[in-house]
Amino acid sequence: MPVVTIQGRDIHLDDEGFLTVPSEWDEALAAELAANIGLELTPRHLEVLAFARADQAEQGETPTLRRMQAVGGFPTKELFQLFPKKPAKKLSYVAGLQKPVGCV
Amino acid sequence: MSATEALSAPVPSFDDDDDGDRKLVMICSKGSLDMAYPGLVLANAALGEGIETHLFFTFWGFDIINKKTMGALKFTPVGNPATHMPTMIMGLPGMTSFATHMMKKQMEGLDIPEVPEFLELITAAGGHLWACRMSADMMHLTQDDLYEGVEDIISATDFMEISAGAQTIFI
Numbered sequence: 145m146p147v148v149t150i151q152g153r154d155i156h157l158d159d160e161g162f163l164t165v166p167s168e169w170d171e172a173l174a175a176e177l178a179a180n181i182g183l184e185l186t187p188r189h190l191e192v193l194a195f196a197r198a199d200q201a202e203q204g205e206t207p208t209l210r211r212m213q214a215v216g217g218f219p220t221k222e223l224f225q226l227f228p229k230k231p232a233k234k235l236s237y238v239a240g241l242q243k244p245v246g247c248v
Numbered sequence: 249m250s251a252t253e254a255l256s257a258p259v260p261s262f263d264d265d266d267d268g269d270r271k272l273v274m275i276c277s278k279g280s281l282d283m284a285y286p287g288l289v290l291a292n293a294a295l296g297e298g299i300e301t302h303l304f305f306t307f308w309g310f311d312i313i314n315k316k317t318m319g320a321l322k323f324t325p326v327g328n329p330a331t332h333m334p335t336m337i338m339g340l341p342g343m344t345s346f347a348t349h350m351m352k353k354q355m356e357g358l359d360i361p362e363v364p365e366f367l368e369l370i371t372a373a374g375g376h377l378w379a380c381r382m383s384a385d386m387m388h389l390t391q392d393d394l395y396e397g398v399e400d401i402i403s404a405t406d407f408m409e410i411s412a413g414a415q416t417i418f419i
Contacts, residue, residue, distance in 0.1 A: 146257070155257070193307060230298045242251055247289055248358075
């Protein structure tokens, strides 16, 4: 499990590159993670990330796309536009969370 | 400062080239509640992975996309060994609605959407829904009878074109 220095801070990652300690995240780091996968964050991206992080903190697991829509109010279609092709995984990565484990 | 070190941080490979042209087709031929879900769950998962996904509804699978039946699919325990109960008991009046109720309650507890909402999720994620021409003719159904997300009623030949090069699953 690598510990790397990003923006002058120690960040814990799993082997794939997902953060393992959500509290090490901030918006500046999110911008860098997003750039790693070719995304540029807009205020709407940040709203999505904020909900995902708040929900994870409360539920103990990363929300699935269905939950992002049903509870967070973010339409599935929009999530596919914001985080193309693999929205659930990409938004987890940028939000500093683990991949969602739920099936639906 | 951090720039070179940041480069050494692993980055997940989301757009793996291997997945770029992966295509999944599922033939949904059964209309009971328990047999509707495998196709819907897998389609949803595939779409979330950026895989081009098509669902082809045929024969009893039509109940999943028929507006009249899609919200009221049943789970029948008769002759289903998974219930671990004698068939005679499972055949008693009221058993199907009881079993359906129990199954729906369990799924609700797991936060699994009902069939119409599931179809909405799948189409919103870019999934394609197709209906079988022969089944539609047999059941005297037209596009108007079907869930609005169904793109078209297509022939077996059309299906061959759509499924070219796809991984195909029959349910």
